[in-house]
Amino acid sequence: MQQYISQLNEAQREPVLQKDGPMIIIAGAGSGKTRVLTIRIAYLMHQGIDAFNILSLTFTNKAAREMKNRISDIVGSSEAKNLWMGTFHSIFARILRSEADKLGYPSNFTIYDSQDSLRAISGIIKEMQLDRDVYKPKQILSRISTFKNSLITVKAYFNDPDLQEADAMSKKPRMGEIYQNYVDRCFKSGAMDFDDLLLKTNELLTRFPEVLAKYQNRFRYILVDEYQDTNHSQYLIVRALSDKFQNICVVGDDAQSIYAFRGANINNILNFQKDYQGVKTFRLEQNYRSSRNIVEAANTIIDKNKTKLDKVVWTANEFGPKIKVHRSLTDAEEGRFVASTIFEQKMQNQMTNGQFAILYRTNAQSRAMEDALRKRDIPYRIYGGLSFYQRKEIKDVLCYLRLVINPKDEEALMRVINYPARGIGDTTVEKLTVAANHYKRSIFEVMQNIDRIDLKLNSGTKQKLNDFVTMIQSFQVINENQDAFYITDHVSKKTGLVQELKKDATPEGMAKIQNIEELLNGIKDFTEGQREIDGARGSLAEFMEDVALATDLDKDTSDEDRVALMTIHLAKGLEFPHVFVVGMEEDLFPSAMSMSTRSELEEERRLFYVALTRAEHQAYLTYAQSRYRWGKLTDSEPSRFIEEIDGQFLEYLTPAESNYRFKPMIDKDVFGDVDKSKLRLAKPLSTTPPKYITDNQPKPEAQIRKLKPVSANAPSGAANLFDNKLTAGNIVMHERFGRGQVINLEGVGADKKAEIKFEVGGIKKLLLRFAKLDIIG
DNA sequence: AAAGGGGGGATTTTT
DNA sequence: TCCCCCCTTT
Numbered sequence: 001m002q003q004y005i006s007q008l009n010e011a012q013r014e015p016v017l018q019k020d021g022p023m024i025i026i027a028g029a030g031s032g033k034t035r036v037l038t039i040r041i042a043y044l045m046h047q048g049i050d051a052f053n054i055l056s057l058t059f060t061n062k063a064a065r066e067m068k069n070r071i072s073d074i075v076g077s078s079e080a081k082n083l084w085m086g087t088f089h090s091i092f093a094r095i096l097r098s099e100a101d102k103l104g105y106p107s108n109f110t111i112y113d114s115q116d117s118l119r120a121i122s123g124i125i126k127e128m129q130l131d132r133d134v135y136k137p138k139q140i141l142s143r144i145s146t147f148k149n150s151l152i153t154v155k156a157y158f159n160d161p162d163l164q165e166a167d168a169m170s171k172k173p174r175m176g177e178i179y180q181n182y183v184d185r186c187f188k189s190g191a192m193d194f195d196d197l198l199l200k201t202n203e204l205l206t207r208f209p210e211v212l213a214k215y216q217n218r219f220r221y222i223l224v225d226e227y228q229d230t231n232h233s234q235y236l237i238v239r240a241l242s243d244k245f246q247n248i249c250v251v252g253d254d255a256q257s258i259y260a261f262r263g264a265n266i267n268n269i270l271n272f273q274k275d276y277q278g279v280k281t282f283r284l285e286q287n288y289r290s291s292r293n294i295v296e297a298a299n300t301i302i303d304k305n306k307t308k309l310d311k312v313v314w315t316a317n318e319f320g321p322k323i324k325v326h327r328s329l330t331d332a333e334e335g336r337f338v339a340s341t342i343f344e345q346k347m348q349n350q351m352t353n354g355q356f357a358i359l360y361r362t363n364a365q366s367r368a369m370e371d372a373l374r375k376r377d378i379p380y381r382i383y384g385g386l387s388f389y390q391r392k393e394i395k396d397v398l399c400y401l402r403l404v405i406n407p408k409d410e411e412a413l414m415r416v417i418n419y420p421a422r423g424i425g426d427t428t429v430e431k432l433t434v435a436a437n438h439y440k441r442s443i444f445e446v447m448q449n450i451d452r453i454d455l456k457l458n459s460g461t462k463q464k465l466n467d468f469v470t471m472i473q474s475f476q477v478i479n480e481n482q483d484a485f486y487i488t489d490h491v492s493k494k495t496g497l498v499q500e501l502k503k504d505a506t507p508e509g510m511a512k513i514q515n516i517e518e519l520l521n522g523i524k525d526f527t528e529g530q531r532e533i534d535g536a537r538g539s540l541a542e543f544m545e546d547v548a549l550a551t552d553l554d555k556d557t558s559d560e561d562r563v564a565l566m567t568i569h570l571a572k573g574l575e576f577p578h579v580f581v582v583g584m585e586e587d588l589f590p591s592a593m594s595m596s597t598r599s600e601l602e603e604e605r606r607l608f609y610v611a612l613t614r615a616e617h618q619a620y621l622t623y624a625q626s627r628y629r630w631g632k633l634t635d636s637e638p639s640r641f642i643e644e645i646d647g648q649f650l651e652y653l654t655p656a657e658s659n660y661r662f663k664p665m666i667d668k669d670v671f672g673d674v675d676k677s678k679l680r681l682a683k684p685l686s687t688t689p690p691k692y693i694t695d696n697q698p699k700p701e702a703q704i705r706k707l708k709p710v711s712a713n714a715p716s717g718a719a720n721l722f723d724n725k726l727t728a729g730n731i732v733m734h735e736r737f738g739r740g741q742v743i744n745l746e747g748v749g750a751d752k753k754a755e756i757k758f759e760v761g762g763i764k765k766l767l768l769r770f771a772k773l774d775i776i777g
Numbered sequence: 778a779a780a781g782g783g784g785g786g787a788t789t790t791t792t
Numbered sequence: 793t794c795c796c797c798c799c800t801t802t
Contacts, residue, residue, distance in 0.1 A: 088792080259791075362790075418778090421778080591790080607790080
């Protein structure tokens with residue numbers, strides 16, 4: 001143990017040795033906070049604290065797992081496995097399962113992910129016959145989420161005239177009813193959404209003092225990582241649990257608080273000293289991760305924020321290269337810059353793919369990057385976005401499994417009751433829903449009793465309903481004795497899901513089947529892993545317990561060498577030698593939706609701080625002057641954040657903007673999705689396309705479009721000569737597409753196009769001014 | 778009841 | 793550009 005402690009610097013050692021009482025560690029980026037937390041926990045155990053008495057809350061499951069592994073290395077795995085370590089959501093889901101009966105929930109309650117919640121809300125709005133344009137499901141859901149995270153129950157809502165008035169003012173007078181219906185519907189389904197996991201924990205601890213006492217006594221030492229991103233609900237749980245022993249250690253960095261949009265309250269960390277008596281404060285300010293240039297540049301950014309704790313991050317590392325700033329004309333070109341830079345760096349400095357990360361503000365930006373990387377044959381992995389477990393085909397399987405565990409789960413039932421199609425249509429489902437509401441039973445219960453209630457269903461439909469019930473029940477029987485892998489494999493076959501997918505022979509369809517195979521492999525791993533755990537048998541219930549809480553970050557098992565692509569939010573806590581922060585543009589980063597208030601802008605700035613401090617050695621900031629946004633080419637200005645960095649830390653790779661300012665030469669409404677970078681550089685009628693285009697080998701179609709005219713009276717070349725000669729029926733030869741026959745001609749003058757059916761590659765429309773065609777017959 | 782086509786909306790971030 | 797929902801047709 002001593003050797004681990006002696007490896008720490010002074011500032012790190014102090015909080016490790018501070019055993020009791022409330023304490024806060026303000027940890028700058030890259031200051032070794034995970035290390036401090038790990039060693040602190042190990043040291044607590046070394047001093048005789050039972051692992052059962054330590055609760056450690058992290059921000060992601062992955063962080064928990066990694067920390068647990070590191071602790072195992074120090075104290076041995078048999079000791080470490082008893083630690084309570086995980087996210088708020090997963091830890092309290094576990095506690096709620098064992099205490100569920102007190103709240104009237106089954107212990108096998110379902111956890112609704114945001115998709116489920118949204119569908120439930122949409123359904124309610126439809127049932128209430130409200131206007132979906134006024135009551136936008138997404139908005140409603142996020143409002144309900146805000147309520148729950150602030151512990152505003154339905155009852156509290158109706159006791160608060162201000163809230164009701166606010167909703168009435170925004171033309172949503174029935175907000176409260178929707179909230180009520182949503183809560184009822186979840187309860188009836190035996191389901192909790194993400195926010196419920198925290199809200200119900202609070203309810204449990206408040207309403208049942210003996211339960212509170214039990215967990216207070218159990219968790220004598222509590223550690224909370226990323227405390228700056230806790231919300232009010234989480235804050236109250238921590239307060240309640242730590243109240244008796246006051247051995248609470250929170251770790252965080254106010255400069256890295258980036259989740260206010262989902263209710264995180266930065267004041268939790270700013271005010272921690274006031275919440276407990278005799279708080280000891282520790283600061284970790286030495287950065288071990290990044291070069292001096294990056295650390296100091298990041299400091300100049302965060303200095304712009306007013307709301308912050310007193311802290312100066314510094315480093316003893318070497319200066320390193322300056323931050324490189326690159327401007328490009330389009331998002332596609334930005335992608336090419338990133339890809340070719342990675343390519344060159346790998347060549348020149350023997351770097352691996354895994355040493356690069358591409359970070360962006362929005363998931364939609366990944367596409368341009370993916371395209372560019374693919375063309376360079378650089379392997380990559382995208383994190384986040386639509387997670388694996390939310391893909392349609394996976395979700396379908398999971399919903400059948402959810403029904404096996406909890407047949408009251410209405411969202412699951414609605415999703416699969418007629419998929420694959422089995423003749424149970426909207427009308428029937430409608431009748432079932434009405435009956436369920438009438439009898440105050442779940443839809444599944446109504447279906448079980450379908451022969452005893454008169455719903456004016458014809459016998460064929462009744463038979464289909466009975467078949468469905470029988471099928472689910474047969475799964476339940478099998479589930480009693482078999483493990484999660486067996487039942488999942490069985491379900492995916494017996495429900496016809498796999499056969500359904502096999503009908504689709506497209507690459508997308510094949511990918512779906514592969515995804516299901518991947519799911520099965522994952523479950524196989526899980527069941528085998530569970531066998532090693534005491535008392536677990538790898539059952540479906542064990543697997544389903546927290547799939548809703550699993551993210552892609554958690555199933556990152558492959559150790560393949562790939563470039564990482566992810567949002568900045570997802571990158572928090574990670575580090576890479578080379579980091580590209582792309583899309584450094586106004587309205588994108590900072591986001592157009594986060595510039596109305598100072599605090600929103602400050603959060604964006606913290607987000608930028610997080611992005612930059614992920615880099616160990618080299619950071620790149622790139623921006624494009626125009627990019628595709630919702631399908632349209634839009635112009636953009638460089639992000640203010642670039643200017644906010646002291647110029648001494650930057651190296652501009654592209655000439656100053658004023659010399660190069662691109663003036664659109666064409667009306668983009670007329671030419672649609674014209675790629676400006678090509679327009680500027682393309683010599684319209686050169687015999688070969690510009691070199692970089694051939695390098696990248698775009699699809700033929702794409703190239704045609706990219707070579708559209710610079711102006712309506714562009715110089716004409718050989719192709720132009722065909723204007724009048726070419727007629728439908730001609731056999732022509734094209735440089736790239738080969739032999740084909742003209743089917744049709746349309747347009748006049750410069751816009752004249754020929755529709756040509758090529759022997760290879762099908763029918764294409766070519767602008768005659770550009771198409772290099774030889775008439776051969 | 779099923780399937781396919783048309784129209785409208787979306788993009789800020791996630792446990 | 794893509795995805796989802798609704799409406800139409802069969």
